[in-house]
Every structure is written in structure tokens, then in C-alpha cells.
Amino acid sequence: MTVGESIRPSQKLAGLVLAGGQGRRFGGPKAWAELPDGRTFIEACVEALRDAGAAPVAATLPPESVDPKLGDLIALPLPAPGLDMFASIRFGLQRLIGFEGWTRVAVLPVDHPLVASAAIAEVAAADATAAVPRYRGKHGHPVVLDRSTAEAVADGRRPGPTLREVLRGCGAVDVAVGDPGTTANCNTPEDLARSLARISTG
Numbered sequence: 054m055t056v057g058e059s060i061r062p063s064q065k066l067a068g069l070v071l072a073g074g075q076g077r078r079f080g081g082p083k084a085w086a087e088l089p090d091g092r093t094f095i096e097a098c099v100e101a102l103r104d105a106g107a108a109p110v111a112a113t114l115p116p117e118s119v120d121p122k123l124g125d126l127i128a129l130p131l132p133a134p135g136l137d138m139f140a141s142i143r144f145g146l147q148r149l150i151g152f153e154g155w156t157r158v159a160v161l162p163v164d165h166p167l168v169a170s171a172a173i174a175e176v177a178a179a180d181a182t183a184a185v186p187r188y189r190g191k192h193g194h195p196v197v198l199d200r201s202t203a204e205a206v207a208d209g210r211r212p213g214p215t216l217r218e219v220l221r222g223c224g225a226v227d228v229a230v231g232d233p234g235t236t237a238n239c240n241t242p243e244d245l246a247r248s249l250a251r252i253s254t255g
Contacts, residue, residue, distance in 0.1 A: 066177045066197075067155035068102030069145045070095060070112035071138060072163035073131040078241045082115045082138075083163050085238075089249065092237070097166035099123050104170035105177065106158055109152050113141045138162070139213045146207040159202050160216075161195035167234035167248055168194065176228045183225035183252070186235040193235030195218065 057211055072084035072095050079086055084095040092100070102110050103124075111127035120128040131141060142160060149158060159173050176184045176197045177241060184197045196216060198206070202223050205211040211219045237248035 055175040064157055064177065065155045066105065066107045067149055067152065068099070068105075068107035068110035068195075069142070069149060069158055069160045070098045070102070070144070070163055071112070071141050071160065072098070073113040073115055073136065073141045074136065074163075075115060079239075080242070082118075083239070084112075084114060084118070084121075086166075086242075086245075088166060088245075092166075094119075094163045094166040095121060096123060097162055098161050098168070099126055101168050101170045101173060102159060102161060105159070105173035107173070109149065111145055111149050111226040112163075113145045139215055142216060143209075145208055147204050150204055150207050156200050157197055159195040159197050160201070162240050165194045165234065165237060166239060166253060167237045169232045169234050172230045172232035172235050173197075175230050179226055179228050182219070182223045183220050184228050185220060185225055186230045186232070187227040188230055188233055188236045191236045193230075193237075195235075196225075198223075 076083040086094045088097055099110055109127055111129055114128055114130045116131050116134050118130045129145055157177055159177055172186055173195055176186045176236055181201045182202050188192045213219060233252050239245040
């Protein structure tokens, strides 16, 4: 059985990578930051989502970005710099809603490039309107929303102003996972180094 097959047959997963930030603390947009294996953060996130069975997969990008040409990735340059995370989520979901067939969407910030596809599939399989991974008592990413919740965010019926408010309002459930990558927030090169060291030592 592949990772993607662990999602219930009635559930079809989409993916949204939030990669539109300027990445000032990293020295540039984190979308193009590199892991030790040479993959960019956005490549790693897209790969993890696809391996978890997600299709379609879209990514918000910094304004005027060049399409990274990652297969059939839907590249979505943001309309303006400085948009907050929730505005970026809305922008991405508004475009994903145009694609039929998916019933759930995994929303993955690009500063979590160490997330394992198995953990994404675990969270996506939760029978809930929204689900959040929890590793050793700490919440992480990606957050998974069902289609009705994603549509409500996209059209403004769930206005936030943050994703946390949306999750609180729709009764999100925690899903315990064994993947430290879900909580590995790589905002700086130092964060990335610490996260890699922590994951390598278990």
C-alpha cells in the first residue's frame, strides 16, 4: 500500500503550499532555500504532498515569481507583497476551488520542508472538518480542511482573521503523529540546521 492509499477512498486530497513570503530572516524567499540534498524547500513540500496522494497541488509564490516548473504544480504568484498568511491561504484556496473532485486540502507552509508524506496522509485521513498534526504535545503542519471549510475561507464566510480562528470555529481535531518534521519550523538557516540535527537523532 502506498502512502496516498491510506486516505479513505471517498476522500480525495488537494495540496496548497504557502510559499509567498519574502523570507527576510532566511536571507531570501524560503521557497528557493535549499536542503542539504539540493532540493529547494518548495520542491520538498510539493513532493511530500504528492507522495501523500494530493492532486491538484498549488503553491502561492512571491509576486512576479517565475514558475518553478515542478510538474503540474499550479503556480500562484501573489498579487502584492506583504500579504499575511491568511490572505495567502484565501488567495490559494480561491483558485483551488475551481478544480473539481477533491474533498480535503492540506495547507503546508513552505518553512516546513521536512514533513513526511506519511504524516500528511495520517492527518488527511481524520474524519473531521479540520485536522491538525500534534507531535509530542506540540501542534504542527500541515493543517487539513474539508472542502466545505475551504470554500468558506475562500468566499469569506470564515473570515479569520487567522487560520487559528478558523480551526477553533470549525472544531478542528488533533491527530497524534510520530513525525518531528511536522513541528520543524525552518524560518532561518539556524532553525533548519537544528531541525535536521533533531530529526537525525530521533
